Amino acid sequence: MLxxxxxxxxxxxxxxxxxxxxAIEECGAHPIVTSSFRDLEKASHIILPGVGSFPVAMRNLRxxxxxxxxxxxxxxxxxxxxxxxxxxxxxxxxxxxGETTEGLSFxxxxxxxxxxxxxxxxxxxxxxxxxxxxxxxPLFRNIDPASNFYFVHSYHLDCSNSEDVVARTPxxxxxxxxxMRDNVFGTQFHPEKSQxxxxxxxxxxxxx
Amino acid sequence: MLKIxxxxxxxxxxxxxxxxxxxxxxxxxxxxxxxxxxxxxxxVDELIFLDISATDxxxxxxxxxxxxxxDECFMPLTVGGGVRAxxxxxxxxxxxxxxxxxxxxxxxxxxxIAEAARTFGSQCVVVSIDARRVSQGKFxxxxxxxxxxxxxxxxxxxxxxxxxxxxxxxxxSIDRDGTMEGYDIDLIREVxxxxxxxxxxxxxxxxxEDFVKAIEVGKASAVAAASIFHFTHQTPLGAKQFxxxxxxxxxx
Amino acid sequence: MQxxxxxxxxxxxxxxxxxYIKYCRRCVMPETKPDLLxxxxxxxxxxxxxxxxxxxxxxxxxxxxxxxxxxxxxxSGDHYDCIIPVSGGKDSTFQTxxxxxxxxxxxxxxxxxxxxxxxxxxxxxxxxNLGVDYIEVSTNPxxxxxxxxxxxxxxxxxxWPEHVAIFTIPVRIAxxxxxxxxxxxxxxxxxYGGPAGDAQNNTLTRQWLEEFGGLLGLRVxxxxxxxxxxxxxxxxxxxxxxxxxxxxxxxxxFLGYYLPWDGYQNALIAQASGFTSYHKTVEGSIVxxxxxxxxxxxxxxxxxxxxxxxxxxxxxxxxxxxxxxxxREDAMNLVKAHDGKFPNQYLDCTLNDILDDIGMSMxxxxxxxxxxxxxxxxxxxxxxxxIKDRSGNLTKINYDxxxxxxxxxx
Numbered sequence: 001m002l003x004x005x006x007x008x009x010x011x012x013x014x015x016x017x018x019x020x021x022x023a024i025e026e027c028g029a030h031p032i033v034t035s036s037f038r039d040l041e042k043a044s045h046i047i048l049p050g051v052g053s054f055p056v057a058m059r060n061l062r063x064x065x066x067x068x069x070x071x072x073x074x075x076x077x078x079x080x081x082x083x084x085x086x087x088x089x090x091x092x093x094x095x096x097x098g099e100t101t102e103g104l105s106f107x108x109x110x111x112x113x114x115x116x117x118x119x120x121x122x123x124x125x126x127x128x129x130x131x132x133x134x135x136x137x138p139l140f141r142n143i144d145p146a147s148n149f150y151f152v153h154s155y156h157l158d159c160s161n162s163e164d165v166v167a168r169t170p171x172x173x174x175x176x177x178x179x180m181r182d183n184v185f186g187t188q189f190h191p192e193k194s195q196x197x198x199x200x201x202x203x204x205x206x207x208x
Numbered sequence: 209m210l211k212i213x214x215x216x217x218x219x220x221x222x223x224x225x226x227x228x229x230x231x232x233x234x235x236x237x238x239x240x241x242x243x244x245x246x247x248x249x250x251x252v253d254e255l256i257f258l259d260i261s262a263t264d265x266x267x268x269x270x271x272x273x274x275x276x277x278x279d280e281c282f283m284p285l286t287v288g289g290g291v292r293a294x295x296x297x298x299x300x301x302x303x304x305x306x307x308x309x310x311x312x313x314x315x316x317x318x319x320x321i322a323e324a325a326r327t328f329g330s331q332c333v334v335v336s337i338d339a340r341r342v343s344q345g346k347f348x349x350x351x352x353x354x355x356x357x358x359x360x361x362x363x364x365x366x367x368x369x370x371x372x373x374x375x376x377x378x379x380x381s382i383d384r385d386g387t388m389e390g391y392d393i394d395l396i397r398e399v400x401x402x403x404x405x406x407x408x409x410x411x412x413x414x415x416x417e418d419f420v421k422a423i424e425v426g427k428a429s430a431v432a433a434a435s436i437f438h439f440t441h442q443t444p445l446g447a448k449q450f451x452x453x454x455x456x457x458x459x460x
Numbered sequence: 461m462q463x464x465x466x467x468x469x470x471x472x473x474x475x476x477x478x479x480y481i482k483y484c485r486r487c488v489m490p491e492t493k494p495d496l497l498x499x500x501x502x503x504x505x506x507x508x509x510x511x512x513x514x515x516x517x518x519x520x521x522x523x524x525x526x527x528x529x530x531x532x533x534x535x536s537g538d539h540y541d542c543i544i545p546v547s548g549g550k551d552s553t554f555q556t557x558x559x560x561x562x563x564x565x566x567x568x569x570x571x572x573x574x575x576x577x578x579x580x581x582x583x584x585x586x587x588x589n590l591g592v593d594y595i596e597v598s599t600n601p602x603x604x605x606x607x608x609x610x611x612x613x614x615x616x617x618x619x620w621p622e623h624v625a626i627f628t629i630p631v632r633i634a635x636x637x638x639x640x641x642x643x644x645x646x647x648x649x650x651x652y653g654g655p656a657g658d659a660q661n662n663t664l665t666r667q668w669l670e671e672f673g674g675l676l677g678l679r680v681x682x683x684x685x686x687x688x689x690x691x692x693x694x695x696x697x698x699x700x701x702x703x704x705x706x707x708x709x710x711x712x713x714f715l716g717y718y719l720p721w722d723g724y725q726n727a728l729i730a731q732a733s734g735f736t737s738y739h740k741t742v743e744g745s746i747v748x749x750x751x752x753x754x755x756x757x758x759x760x761x762x763x764x765x766x767x768x769x770x771x772x773x774x775x776x777x778x779x780x781x782x783x784x785x786x787x788r789e790d791a792m793n794l795v796k797a798h799d800g801k802f803p804n805q806y807l808d809c810t811l812n813d814i815l816d817d818i819g820m821s822m823x824x825x826x827x828x829x830x831x832x833x834x835x836x837x838x839x840x841x842x843x844x845x846x847i848k849d850r851s852g853n854l855t856k857i858n859y860d861x862x863x864x865x866x867x868x869x870x
């Protein structure tokens with residue numbers, strides 16, 4: 001029963017939290033926007049939303065001492081964890097935006113800026129694009145294999161291990177649009193803004 | 209492939225939604241909540257909400273009202289009007305906007321673009337440029353909802369904005385706005401050709417063919433429109449079907 | 461749900477920042493009404509349009525009407541001369557009386573209303589007894605209730621399906637029975653003020669329907685897929701294609717263009733022919749002779765008030781002011797007393813009756829009300845919540861123009 005699920009949405013000062021909160025509510029679960037360890041401890045699922053810059057985000061996470069809490073819940077206790085957009089990029093080992101920063105290192109890889117192949121490829125990558133699922137996984141159940149989701153970003157996560165890659169999206173070649181490693185999930189797109197498909201994905205996540 | 213976006217625009221003035229012609233003769237249209245819900249139902253690609261009296265009235269954005277609207281809005285939302293400070297960006301993003309548009313501030317406080325891009329990321333920063341033809345083939349930017357002429361061309365402003373870190377340009381032809389006589393394709397082409405960030409065409413759409421021109425000739429990445437969706441039987445979905453039939457990638 | 465406020469730390473609304481509602485100086489309509497324009501002299505477009513009415517050559521218009529009717533009159537008598545969309549109300553009763561007087565053989569068509577009141581049924585029977593053939597088309601009530609609910613929650617208008625049906629069903633019948641001429645009553649844009657070009661318009665085209673037929677941006681096709689509604693459930697709601705309209709040559713005209721339309725006058729004439737009015741002032745209104753058929757109208761009017769700060773009482777007061785039956789001051793008092801009351805009761809029905817019909821709790825209903833309320837127009841407490849009295853009624857921020865003009869731009 002989704003209504004029994006308490007979902008912690010990490011508040012780290014620079015992100016668009018309200019839409020994620022609203023979306024989780026619409027899914028029938030119970031969202032808490034928080035940065036406190038106690039709340040993270042009680043949650044059945046954790047979401048790290050994302051709008052902002054990598055170095056500023058990591059700094060905020062460290063300042064609020066969230067990094068340790070996350071590592072505790074996610075790595076040690078294996079709570080299902082979803083990073084959205086910047087949240088997915090933060091999963092990486094290294095970020096390249098502005099300065100080189102160490103990420104959460106839940107998924108190994110480097111965050112890089114898009115390199116446009118021609119003038120037709122405008123950066124940031126903004127809009128609806130196909131997410132092509134390359135690997136069986138619980139996030140994309142009951143969703144058509146090449147559905148459109150909403151993206152708005154200039155950077156993407158370059159995964160070191162191809163087994164972590166769940167989906168790719170064509171833009172400036174191809175980039176990784178969704179990842180999974182054990183209980184850690186990431187989507188470069190915004191499921192909370194992707195209407196029917198996005199809500200299905202969130203429900204799938206909450207059912208884990 | 210990245211799909212072409214069709215974006216209905218909601219203009220808010222004083223107490224409710226309006227539509228105008230050439231940024232004048234404002235006429236009240238239905239309630240905001242109603243419009244947001246209808247577009248939500250229609251699963252439009254993205255929505256733009258602009259409070260066009262905020263700067264005039266020296267007001268900041270109405271965060272409480274926008275919070276309420278964003279709660280009903282399950283699609284990407286760009287909010288603009290009266291944004292003058294970094295705190296405005298922060299608050300708007302917090303209450304549910306995905307992108308924040310600045311217009312007058314982009315001209316009067318160029319630093320704000322860079323500051324916002326640094327703090328929140330370029331992808332959140334939309335610079336909204338309103339322009340008029342002032343003489344043969346020459347355009348000029350206007351601020352304060354089309355009232356104050358600035359001696360800078362839209363191309364120059366767009367370039368400067370991109371350099372400062374803006375992620376997107378919302379380009380509106382004041383002359384064509386509300387007329388449903390077609391976009392100003394020259395304006396779009398000039399600006400889109402001069403930057404490498406996405407450009408959203410706005411002002412004048414009256415038929416689906418206008419969307420095609422904006423994309424094909426103007427090289428816009430997205431098209432914004434208001435009157436065509438309020439006042440004719442044409443719909444965002446109909447527009448996308450038309451574009452698809454012409455071979456363009458759209459989300460259906 | 462919070463009211464809008466200026467940016468001060470206590471979230472209190474500071475006096476400086478309130479944008480008061482402007483009202484027409486002649487009637488009592490607020491600027492917030494969609495499509496209304498208040499000009500530089502503070503007079504609204506509806507009042508201005510009414511000024512023009514004095515200059516109209518009604519004799520000429522009457523002749524135009526006569527010649528149109530002649531063109532469509534069936535010579536052989538095996539076709540109806542026209543269709544009159546009717547509800548049994550004062551206007552459609554009047555339209556029918558007039559058409560019969562003008563020698564037309566009409567087919568009267570009703571799109572059944574949602575919750576027909578007792579008096580409404582009586583008036584329909586009365587209309588039939590004027591001496592006309594009559595068709596009533598009812599849509600599937602089970603589906604209709606679902607559509608009503610969707611319309612209420614999605615666009616704040618429980619009467620949306622009714623408006624669609626009223627404007628669509630007679631046109632469908634016109635196409636099906638090959639009766640090209642449809643006699644509508646008034647162009648609401650005329651009386652209630654709309655963009656000038658359209659106020660001159662005297663035929664009901666599909667574009668008019670989209671723009672002014674009260675569709676609020678919602679389209680019939682939007683319903684498909686919601687709450688199990690299928691395309692096959694909506695047959696009666698789909699407007700005929702332009703090609704079908706052209707094939708039959710369907711022309712709708714507004715009777716209100718060809719004669720000096722006046723609702724009260726219509727009521728007098730209708731009453732003389734057996735039309736019954738209500739035994740007291742209808743809730744939320746200031747008269748007893750109109751909007752008597754559908755019990756849901758109370759909710760519809762209430763939502764208009766929540767969105768735009770005016771209700772049925774305002775509409776009527778303005779009509780009577782323009783015709784010099786009411787002074788502005790008296791009108792203001794009537795409006796304050798009756799406009800925008802929480803719709804606990806309307807004619808035979810209680811609010812609970814209607815909510816039961818559409819499967820909504822009172823709590824849900826109040827939530828929907830609050831969501832659609834334009835909080836900039838009503839009084840709120842220091843925490844930004846709407847102030848409601850014991851019966852749930854709201855208070856506007858101002859009921860008439862605020863004297864200090866310099867603070868606001870035009």
